Amino acid sequence: MEIKVYRQGESIPVFVFLANSLKDLQLAMKFVEEEDKKAGITTIYKIPYAKDLAKRDISSFTDSYINQKLKEMDEDLADITSEAQVIEGRILYIAAQEGIAITTDEVKQKIALFVAGAYTQEQAIEDLKAKGLSDESVQKILPLLARAVEIARIFNWKEEIWDKEGELESQIDSMTLEELLQVDVKKLCEEAYNQIPLEA
Known part of the structure; x- marks a missing residue:
């Protein structure tokens, strides 16, 4: 500009x-x-326009930071978004093969509980068996659930990073021009984002 x-x-x-x-x-x-x-x-x-420039830099760095962290994990945002949908469909299909009705909402709720640490694999096994699923189907579903939980953690991490990005932009809004001229955007972002671990 x-x-x-x-x-x-x-x-x-x-x-x-x-x-x-x-x-x-x-x-x-x-x-x-x-x-x-x-x-x-x-x-x-x-x-x-100084604040606009700073915010644009923060947004650009944030996007780059997220992609770099995912690359380090050999993950791609578009791929895991599609994979999450495929996993949900696969779980429903496995259950349907045995005539058991499981809804997408149920699957998503269990994944959310896993991510929150309020649900265990043992509980998942119990719930799946209680629905009438065979041991064979349960053993097919468990790795799918585990992968879905990994993906959900990545999505949650990404959203936390963007939430933090919003906080950094608010800091920019409160700065004077003199303060802006001293800002190191990369350092500002890295210090904030490094406090949010990516645990998939």
């Missing part, structure tokens, strides 16, 4: 530059300060 720097009380910009990131803005403002020192003057300026 185009940034125009004005001296207080003047209508003609003393400096115009394109900034695609907060880092660009920081470098340009450093240049302005150095030029001001040489000229023996002080520029007092306001830059309305």
